[in-house]
Amino acid sequence: MAGAAGAFSLREVLAAFQTCVSERREVLLGPYLSGWRGLIRFLHSLGTIFSFITKDAVAKVQIMEGYSGGEQRERYTSLQSMVEYELANRLVDVQKRGGHPESGCRTVLRLHRALRWLQLFLEGLRTAGEDARTSTICTDSYNASLAAYHPWVIRKAATVAFCTLPSRNAFLEVMNVGTAEEAVAMLGEALPHISDVYDITQELFAQHDLLNLP
Ligand SMILES: CCCCCCCC/C=C\CCCCCCCC(=O)N[C@@H](COP(=O)(O)O)[C@H](O)/C=C/CCCCCCCCCCCCC
Numbered sequence: 001m002a003g004a005a006g007a008f009s010l011r012e013v014l015a016a017f018q019t020c021v022s023e024r025r026e027v028l029l030g031p032y033l034s035g036w037r038g039l040i041r042f043l044h045s046l047g048t049i050f051s052f053i054t055k056d057a058v059a060k061v062q063i064m065e066g067y068s069g070g071e072q073r074e075r076y077t078s079l080q081s082m083v084e085y086e087l088a089n090r091l092v093d094v095q096k097r098g099g100h101p102e103s104g105c106r107t108v109l110r111l112h113r114a115l116r117w118l119q120l121f122l123e124g125l126r127t128a129g130e131d132a133r134t135s136t137i138c139t140d141s142y143n144a145s146l147a148a149y150h151p152w153v154i155r156k157a158a159t160v161a162f163c164t165l166p167s168r169n170a171f172l173e174v175m176n177v178g179t180a181e182e183a184v185a186m187l188g189e190a191l192p193h194i195s196d197v198y199d200i201t202q203e204l205f206a207q208h209d210l211l212n213l214p
Pocket residue numbers: 039040042043052053056057110111113114117138142146149154158171172174175214
């Protein structure tokens with residue numbers, strides 16, 4: 001279940017995103033949600049100022065867990081099968097939220113946009129100098145991705161929360177993969193897998209005109 005306690009491990013998150021993409025280049029929902037659960041563990045550790053973000057991420061993962069463990073679980077093995085099933089059965093609100101306010105497609109779209117933030121943030125952490133401020137990396141990544149989809153009040157609250165983030169080195173330590181240098185190396189290994197998942201999903205959603213679901 002989403003949001004379970006336990007120490008964050010970048011290795012686990014990496015393994016999840018690594019196994020996300022099948023030989024047929026499908027994004028498998030099981031490992032995708034597993035990756036998100038790992039990331040949420042990290043968010044929990046950042047304290048209550050981040051709880052409005054944690055709650056939203058947990059809620060979205062729980063919606064998807066409901067589908068992937070539900071009656072139609074076979075339709076939810078991959079993002080590709082989910083899109084096909086939900087579109088064929090008119091289970092997606094495409095103009096405004098109505099009968100299907102929590103479709104898998106619109107829920108994954110929110111996580112997908114957040115994955116872009118993660119990609120930019122981790123790349124920023126990986127390439128920044130030792131004395132770089134995590135809050136600046138996080139704010140820049142947010143402004144270049146998710147912020148475009150959030151109202152002013154959320155952007156404001158997020159920016160305030162980012163100011164409390166620990167230093168870059170503290171971040172690298174919390175990844176539980178050894179020294180800062182080892183953590184940076186592991187980020188270099190993790191990022192192509194996260195990018196692969198992002199790119200495949202982006203193409204899938206673009207093909208089906210699903211990038212602006214309400
Ligand atoms: C050691 C480094 C590892 C880094 C690990 C980072 C862990 C981050 C984990 C999760 C990222 C946050 C996921 C947030 C999902 C947000 C989805 C969203 O956009 N939801 C909005 C729209 O949903 P609907 O209303 O349409 O259903 C919703 O309104 C948003 C609510 C909450 C605010 C979201 C702010 C997102 C900021 C993302 C940055 C997280 C900062 C983490 C700091 C490291």
